Amino acid sequence: MCYDYHGSWDTSKTGAHAALFDPNTNLSSIYELKSWLSAGVSGNKLVMDLPLYGKTWKLKDPNEHGVGTAAIGVGPRNAGVLLYSQVVEFNKRNNASVTYFLDTTSVYSYSETTWVGYDDPLTTTMKIGFAQALGLRGYFLWALNYDYESTVNA
Incomplete structure (x- = not known):
């Protein structure tokens, strides 16, 4: 569970x-995965779980x-969670600014006082590449019905 x-x-x-990385804390997928690997778990026994939802403030x-900016509470929706399909709609509806944080x-987007941190196709692809480079057994997404395309064609 890398989220x-x-x-x-x-x-x-x-x-x-x-x-994937956090230069200030251990709260990151690289720390989590490398901890398992350094403990002796073979990469072919690990699967990287990636989210199809964002957190809001x-x-x-x-x-x-920015990431780590002062907030005064969770953002809209269900306890500060937006499904990826809702993030896409939020960005469109609010003409939100989208920023990649390398x-x-x-990636995060914001409009007025609403801030959403999430993964998009680019960051997800980068994380999949990372999983492959570590020799992990694979990866999966939580949950497929949260994706934008699955809701457009429903």
């Missing part, structure tokens, strides 16, 4: 909930919007 590193339990600042100041291999 839920940040969320509604910490409403004081935004966070990359599915960070309400920004304290709409002019400050330090964590994540």
